[in-house]
Amino acid sequence: MIYFDNAATTRPDGEALQKAAQFTTELYFNPSAKYGGGFAVSKQMNAMREALLAHLNAVGKYDLIFTSCGTEADNQAIFSCGKRGNVVTTAGEHAAVYSACNELKNRGVEPRFAPVERDGSVKIESILSLVDEKTSLVSVVHVNNETGAVNDIAAIAKAVKAKNPRTVFHSDGVQAFGKIPFAPPPEVDLYSVSAHKIGGLKGTGGLFKRKGLALSPHIYGGGQENGQRSGTENTFGIAVFAYAAEKKFKTLKEDEIRLKTYREMLFSALDGEIFVRLSPENGSPYLLTVSAVGMRGEVLERMLWDRGLCVGTGSACSSKHRFSRVMTACGYGERVLDGVLRMSFSPATTEEEIKEAAALLNSTAKEFQRNTN
Numbered sequence: 001m002i003y004f005d006n007a008a009t010t011r012p013d014g015e016a017l018q019k020a021a022q023f024t025t026e027l028y029f030n031p032s033a034k035y036g037g038g039f040a041v042s043k044q045m046n047a048m049r050e051a052l053l054a055h056l057n058a059v060g061k062y063d064l065i066f067t068s069c070g071t072e073a074d075n076q077a078i079f080s081c082g083k084r085g086n087v088v089t090t091a092g093e094h095a096a097v098y099s100a101c102n103e104l105k106n107r108g109v110e111p112r113f114a115p116v117e118r119d120g121s122v123k124i125e126s127i128l129s130l131v132d133e134k135t136s137l138v139s140v141v142h143v144n145n146e147t148g149a150v151n152d153i154a155a156i157a158k159a160v161k162a163k164n165p166r167t168v169f170h171s172d173g174v175q176a177f178g179k180i181p182f183a184p185p186p187e188v189d190l191y192s193v194s195a196h197k198i199g200g201l202k203g204t205g206g207l208f209k210r211k212g213l214a215l216s217p218h219i220y221g222g223g224q225e226n227g228q229r230s231g232t233e234n235t236f237g238i239a240v241f242a243y244a245a246e247k248k249f250k251t252l253k254e255d256e257i258r259l260k261t262y263r264e265m266l267f268s269a270l271d272g273e274i275f276v277r278l279s280p281e282n283g284s285p286y287l288l289t290v291s292a293v294g295m296r297g298e299v300l301e302r303m304l305w306d307r308g309l310c311v312g313t314g315s316a317c318s319s320k321h322r323f324s325r326v327m328t329a330c331g332y333g334e335r336v337l338d339g340v341l342r343m344s345f346s347p348a349t350t351e352e353e354i355k356e357a358a359a360l361l362n363s364t365a366k367e368f369q370r371n372t373n
Contacts, residue, residue: 002353002360005312006197007145007175007287007344013199013244020239031233032224041235048242055249056191057183058208065207065215065228066238070174070194071096073207076218076229077190078139081168082109085134088127091329092116092149093141096192097172098325101139109136118330119280120147124159131160137168142182142191143175146314146326146342148279148287150180157187168213174205178248179286180256189213195237199244199346204237248347255347260285262345262354269358274365276336278327286346289314291332292339292365300341300368309360312342 003011023044029037031045049066053059067073074096078087082104089101091113101111114126122140131138138160142153157169170190176182178198184191188210195204209215209228221230248255263285267277275290292300297313304311314324323337343357 002309002357004343004345004349004353004357005310006346007342008312009196009202010199010346011348012196012201012240013247016199016240016243016247019243020236023236023239027235031235032222045233045235045238048238051242052206052245053208055178055245056208060211061186062184062191062208062210063226063228065209065225066233067205067207067229068203068234069205070094070172070192070197071205072218073192073194073205074139074170074172075100076207076215077170077192078104078137079218080216081170081190082137083107084109084136086110086112086130086132087137087139088112088114088130088135089139090114090116090122090127090141092120092122092144092146092326093139094145094172094174095325097139097141116144116326116329117149118332119149119278119283120144120326120330121149121151121280122156124152124156127156128159128163131163131167133164135164135167137170139170139172141175142171142173143180143284143287144326145175146324147289147330148175148283150176150283153188154185157185161187173208175284175287178245178252179284181252184208184210186210190215195241195244198248200241201237204234204241206241251347256285259345259347259349262349262351263288265351266343266354266358269355269362271362271365274362274369278330278332278336278340287342287344289340289342291336292341292368294335295339295365295368295372297338297340300339300364303364303368304360307360307364309357311361312344313340314342 027041029041031042049064078100104111112130116122153171168189173191174194177193191208193206196202219230278289301313
């Protein structure tokens with residue numbers, strides 16, 4: 001099976017799993033326990049927290065709150081900081097941000113959605129036009145999870161702070177962390193990440209929080225994570241996250257260059273009479289979204305699976321709807337929206353897989369055409 005749905009989830013890294021296994025055997029203690037075993041686990045966990053902070057050059061500048069996933073991290077940022085006035089985000093956000101912002105209407109806060117470009121990116125001017133003296137939070141996705149478009153969140157955050165210095169700036173960095181080089185500038189207050197997008201396990205995520213920023217907990221209880229997120233920490237998941245990230249960041253630049261070459265190789269090999277490109281060329285090298293115009297993407301997805309190629313049709317978190325909300329917001333018509341296919345890669349992706357995938361995509365689409373004409 002050729003697996004090209006890494007934007008949905010990645011295969012857990014075997015070396016990271018093996019290295020972290022000690023947290024299910026001899027280091028299984030609760031890190032909040034006051035005896036030696038608890039202290040040992042707590043010390044290890046803090047070391048892993050520092051290592052993850054270091055990947056973003058954030059040691060001493062940010063705290064890292066461990067969460068159960070990127071969605072929880074997004075929700076904590078939005079519900080903690082979007083408590084008054086209005087909140088500004090984009091029409092191209094992941095459901096974790098988009099739905100949370102819509103929920104704010106029930107809490108007396110006005111959500112404002114900036115339009116996105118055809119490639120899923122957002123212009124600074126579109127964001128700034130919605131920011132005013134009552135804006136409590138701005139949230140802009142770093143890498144669009146359906147098109148791969150990269151937003152310059154450093155520039156956007158700086159412009160937002162220039163217009164309203166009191167506005168908190170958050171970015172969903174789930175598809176960016178460990179995939180593109182980035183170090184958050186001081187204007188970025190909050191940054192969400194997820195372990196299972198880079199070889200970690202589902203059930204582990206994190207929220208980078210600028211030091212000095214007051215944040216309300218989203219989950220109450222025993223006061224873990226310095227009172228920011230109660231609940232016994234998932235030490236095994238955190239360890240796998242840290243070890244997978246350590247491996248991922250070592251080859252980040254080389255992977256970025258190689259996968260960009262593979263992405264372009266794949267698109268060049270696709271039949272131009274069938275597929276149109278929806279992803280920008282300057283987007284994430286990990287993701288290529290196309291449309292087999294006039295065909296049903298979900299049918300092609302199942303046909304490709306039966307032939308040994310796994311692709312997506314958009315965000316797995318929005319798979320219950322016929323048309324992607326994000327791709328609809330990009331302005332495409334139904335014939336394009338119906339045929340959307342998303343191919344997403346990992347460092348394990350090979351050139352041979354790219355070539356074989358292109359052949360399968362072309363032949364499967366042609367078979368679909370023959371069977372429906």
